[in-house]
Amino acid sequence: MQIGCPTEIKPQEFRVGITPNAAQEAVAHGHSVLIQKGAGVGAGFTDADYTAAGARIVDTAAEVFASADMIVKVKEPQAVERAMLRPEQLLFTYLHLAPDPDQTHDLLKSGATCIAYETVTDPRGGLPLLAPMSEVAGRLAPQVGAYSLQKANGGRGVLMGGVPGVGPAKVAVIGGGVVGTFAARVAAGMGADVTVLDRSLPRMRYLDDTFGTMFKTRYASAGNTAELVAEADMVIGAVLIPGAAAPKLVSRAQLSTMKPGAVIVDVAIDQGGCFETSRATTHQDPIYEVDGIVHYCVANMPGAVARTSTLALGNATLPFMLALADKGWRKACSDDPHLAQGLNVHAGQLTNAPVAEALNLTAITPEAAIAS
Numbered sequence: 001m002q003i004g005c006p007t008e009i010k011p012q013e014f015r016v017g018i019t020p021n022a023a024q025e026a027v028a029h030g031h032s033v034l035i036q037k038g039a040g041v042g043a044g045f046t047d048a049d050y051t052a053a054g055a056r057i058v059d060t061a062a063e064v065f066a067s068a069d070m071i072v073k074v075k076e077p078q079a080v081e082r083a084m085l086r087p088e089q090l091l092f093t094y095l096h097l098a099p100d101p102d103q104t105h106d107l108l109k110s111g112a113t114c115i116a117y118e119t120v121t122d123p124r125g126g127l128p129l130l131a132p133m134s135e136v137a138g139r140l141a142p143q144v145g146a147y148s149l150q151k152a153n154g155g156r157g158v159l160m161g162g163v164p165g166v167g168p169a170k171v172a173v174i175g176g177g178v179v180g181t182f183a184a185r186v187a188a189g190m191g192a193d194v195t196v197l198d199r200s201l202p203r204m205r206y207l208d209d210t211f212g213t214m215f216k217t218r219y220a221s222a223g224n225t226a227e228l229v230a231e232a233d234m235v236i237g238a239v240l241i242p243g244a245a246a247p248k249l250v251s252r253a254q255l256s257t258m259k260p261g262a263v264i265v266d267v268a269i270d271q272g273g274c275f276e277t278s279r280a281t282t283h284q285d286p287i288y289e290v291d292g293i294v295h296y297c298v299a300n301m302p303g304a305v306a307r308t309s310t311l312a313l314g315n316a317t318l319p320f321m322l323a324l325a326d327k328g329w330r331k332a333c334s335d336d337p338h339l340a341q342g343l344n345v346h347a348g349q350l351t352n353a354p355v356a357e358a359l360n361l362t363a364i365t366p367e368a369a370i371a372s
């Protein structure tokens with residue numbers, strides 16, 4: 001198979017869909033790999049790295065789209081990219097179609113088969129191609145929060161770990177899933193006094209069994225949340241109700257109960273955020289203040305560490321990319337029902353029921369698409 005990887009063109013996106021290591025494995029499996037010139041630069045990979053891995057460099061995205069049987073990317077295709085997709089072509093990338101009717105319309109029109117990273121599942125009910133980015137954002141949250149706590153950035157001027165004779169920062173993490181667990185581990189590792197709030201007792205049992213006294217857990221009742229938010233130097237929002245907008249767990253009125261200069265890092269901002277006062281920000285202008293509380297609400301946090309994020313995403317996508325290339329999408333998806341869950345569009349039809357429901361359209365099943 002010809003596998004193609006264009007340069008990402010979404011603003012501020014520095015990741016790349018295929019790493020040199022992934023290219024090398026694909027070549028070892030007998031495939032050819034086309035990389036657009038400069039595609040890896042933002043993540044620290046040169047064209048020479050790809051050439052050494054056995055890939056071929058081409059100048060333009062148009063050349064990649066014209067020759068590749070499968071396009072592997074990071075972000076959803078932009079309008080100019082969608083216009084280059086062809087029937088029989090396979091697209092493997094993040095799509096997030098539910099809130100995006102324009103993209104959905106264009107992908108349906110293209111006739112291509114589109115597999116979305118975010119809906120591929122695993123046997124434990126997880127989302128294996130979304131988890132690496134939650135791990136990155138979780139680990140990043142205390143890091144950006146600690147920076148925001150510094151006086152020059154509007155924060156309280158509190159050091160995460162304190163020093164001998166001076167207590168540490170208090171950190172409340174709301175939501176103890178992937179983001180929350182990684183955030184709590186890093187914050188505790190920095191020496192902070194950390195409490196994770198969640199509504200799932202099995203999840204809190206798991207955290208308690210696994211991490212012992214590294215951080216505390218509290219049930220996320222409104223009362224407990226209000227108490228911990230008022231005491232905290234830093235609050236990290238990490239809740240998720242799959243498929244739904246994030247619940248607003250901290251009101252604007254509650255900001256007045258917080259310490260002046262305390263920091264909110266709302267990682268759940270990509271689902272609307274779990275603080276009433278959250279609004280999405282960018283890496284250029286990440287922080288703003290409401291009622292004396294510093295807010296960090298960057299919607300694509302992993303972009304800040306494009307190299308780590310590219311490597312983490314590449315580790316997760318590689319086995320699926322190889323299966324798709326080795327077997328073709330039909331056999332790969334019929335052999336692996338979890339990969340089949342990633343099918344979102346095939347030959348002008350939606351193949352994912354929740355996406356169809358969100359957009360008021362109809363869908364066929366992935367099985368029907370595989371059999372067609």
Ligand SMILES: NC(=O)c1ccc[n+]([C@@H]2O[C@H](COP(=O)([O-])OP(=O)(O)OC[C@H]3O[C@@H](n4cnc5c(N)ncnc54)[C@H](O)[C@@H]3O)[C@@H](O)[C@H]2O)c1
Pocket residue numbers: 131133134135137174175176177178179180197198199200203220238239240241246247249266267268269270271298299300301302
């Ligand atoms: N901003 C970014 O760059 C970025 C990057 C990655 C992930 N995210 C977002 O971070 C959020 C968390 O992702 P995740 O992978 O950790 O999800 P997850 O499903 O692993 O964890 C979510 C946790 O929230 C808990 N929860 C749900 N409702 C709650 C409530 N009312 N109170 C307390 N806890 C509650 C759940 O029990 C679960 O443990 C998502 O919105 C995700 O999209 C954002």
